Amino acid sequence: MESFFLDFSVANHLSEAMLLIGPGNQILAANHEADRLFDTPPGGLPGHSIGQFLVAGSPMNLALPDLVSLENVPWFGTLKIKARSGSPVTVMVTVVSSGHQHLSVKRACLIARKIHFEKPEEESLQDRIRYETAISQAAFQLSHDTPDAVNKTLMSMLMISKAHRAYIFENFSDEDGDLLCRQTFEQCVPGVEPQIDNEILQKLSYEKSGLGRLRDQLSSHQVMSGHVRDFPQMEREILEPQGIKTILIFPIFLQNEWFGYIGFDYLFSETLLPETDVVLLSTAAELLGNYFQKKRQFLSIQQKNEELIRLNQDKDRIMKMLSHDLKGPAGSLMAHLDLIMTHLGEYDTAHLKKQMSKVYAAAQAGHQLLTDLLLWTQSQSGGLTFKPGTVDLRGIVDAALKDVNGSLITKSIDMDVQIDPDLLVVADQNTLRIVFRNLLSNAIKYSWLGGTIRVAAVKKTDAIQVVFEDNGTGMSPDTLQSLWSEEGSLQKPGTGNEPGTGIGLILCRELVMKNRGTIRAESEPGKGSRFFVTLPAAINELN
Structure with missing residues (x-):
């Protein structure tokens, strides 16, 4: 010894x-x-x-x-x-x-x-039983996602903590990347004014509001507590107008991500809970973290299921369009080829050339349909290359005109292009060419033999508007109203019995929106149609 x-x-x-x-x-x-x-x-x-x-x-x-x-x-x-x-x-x-x-x-x-506690042993044991009972009830409500589970949990924690106000704040970032928080849930004892409608608490910046200390402690898994009178001035300026004398705040984490916090306000007296009570209350923050994590996972799974449903619906629509729209060009192709094969020895060169031009037109219509479907599918899946830049508007229109030149010649249609060669827009030139080609094909399809198609561009404040105008068949008000929907897209045959692809205008709308532009149409039956495409003007054009 x-x-x-x-x-x-x-x-x-x-x-x-x-x-x-x-x-x-x-x-x-x-x-x-x-x-x-x-x-x-x-x-x-x-x-x-x-x-x-x-x-x-x-x-x-x-x-x-x-x-x-x-x-x-x-x-x-x-x-x-x-x-x-x-x-x-x-x-x-x-x-x-x-x-x-x-x-x-x-x-x-x-x-x-x-x-670790100053209370008499029997009183401490009773408090622990109350805490554990409330926490068990909260765990059941949150794990089973009962109606209003979060508010019920808050009320239970409010009662056992003997606080006057309990709340949850969730973090989010603004467009500048600044970390903010907003109050999303709250429970108060009778006679205490709720703060959930306080606009200041719906967009509260940790940095700008002087809550950097709160951010640093909570994001480091630390509990924040104390009498408000001892806090820094900027924190007191937020807390004292709410009547708070003592505050106790626990961080809420979703795995390793700091999600927000649960807080307890004491308004009528300065109250610091014993360490054992603080430890038990921290369990509520863990339960809420698990609940919000499962909620997030559920919403993610739900969104993925909705996306799968949408993709399946898209697939069904594509198959429906293919089965419907390919019948026209495929049937026409087979009919003309059968006619040629049957009467090949009877046709002179001029008649054979006429029949072959119809075969070519049917093959071209089928090719256009498949091209539109491929491009639309790529736009839906994000596989379409998109590189915006400064684009010569007249150059893109001329390129699209070359794509449809054969159809213009077949229908003897005159083109009237009124576009200043100096006009520049901000767009992806490949997708913009697809849009213009589709709009020109649409105008040709519904124009009469010997008709005229006009393409013009006008300057707006910070944009340029391109107009495609024909003097063809036009559209009824009902057709115009449902023009941009997949179910109501334009599918009627053209003036030369050309089949409607049914998806060209939908593709145009999506590609124009991708280029930060807008598209709309005006039409009257028998008086032709006008399609307006508005695109951002390039900086040089604005200057």
């Missing part, structure tokens, strides 16, 4: 505070855990009396005997000590040995343990 007292360093391997006490309750030696418990620098306890650390006037400290004179050991007691930080700490002490007359100096060995 003497060797133990002479070499006290072995006590540094213990997880409990151990002190070697001499006459007059002087501290002769202490291990590292004792330094932490008494909140002193390493080696700062020896040379001091235990009495120097006791809270004056505490009833439990009045019963402290001379520890080295104890005859009956082990001896148990409680002491309230005042650590260097000034915060009172209640410890349970056990004297495991005392006296040792054979030693030159009487010594006692004392083991101290911090008591």
Whole structure:
């Protein structure tokens, strides 16, 4: 035993505070855990009396005997000590040995343990039962996603914490990337004014509102609590107008992502909860984190299911369009080829050329349909290459005219192009050429033999509008109204019995929108149609 007292360093391997006490309750030696418990620098306890650390006037400290004179050991007691930080700490002490007359100096060995609650044991047990009951109910409601589960959980936590207001804030980022938070749920005791409609709390910037300390602590998995009067001024300017005296905030994490926080406000008194209550309340933040994580996963799965349903519907529509629209050109192709094969020996060159031109037109219509379907499918799946830049508008129109030149010649249609060669727009030239080609093909299809198609461009404030106008069959109001829907897209045959692809205009709309433009149509039966495409003007054009 003497060797133990002479070499006290072995006590540094213990997880409990151990002190070697001499006459007059002087501290002769202490291990590292004792330094932490008494909140002193390493080696700062020896040379001091235990009495120097006791809270004056505490009833439990009045019963402290001379520890080295104890005859009956082990001896148990409680002491309230005042650590260097000034915060009172209640410890349970056990004297495991005392006296040792054979030693030159009487010594006692004392083991101290911090008591984490000040309440009577029965009251603390009742509080724990209340907490665990409320948390169990919250876990059931959240795990089963019962109606209004979050608000019910908030109300339960509000009651057991004896706070006056409980709430949840969720994080989000603005268009500049600044991290903000907004209040999404709240529960209050009667007589307390709710703050969920407070506009300031719906778009609260951590940085700009002086809540950087809150952001840094919560994002580091730390709890924030304290009396508002002790907070920095910018934080008080937000909290004091709400009548908050004490605040307790727990971070909510979705796995490793800081999602937001759950907070408790005390309005009528400054209240700091015991550590055990804080630990139990933190469970609510974990439960809410799990709930919001599952909600997010459910919504993600739901969105993916909706996307799959949409893709299946698109596939069905494509197959329907293919089966419907390919019948026209395929049937026409087969009929003309059958006619040619049957009467090949009877046709002269001029008649054969006429029949072959019809075969060519049917093949071209089928090719155009497949091209439109391929491009539309690519636009839906994101596989269509898109590189916007400054585009020569007249050059794109001329390129599209070359694509449809054969059809113009077949129908003897005149073109009237009124576009300033200096006009520039911001667009992807490949997709814009597809749009113009489709609009020109549409105008040719519904124009009469010898008709005229006009293409003109006019400057707007920060845009350029291109107009495609024909003097063909025109459209009824009902057709015009459903023109851009997949179910009501223009599918009637042209004036030369050309089949309608049914998807060309839908493709035009999507590609124009991708180029940050707009498209609309005007038409009257028998008076032709006008399609207006508006595109962003290039900077040079604006200057």
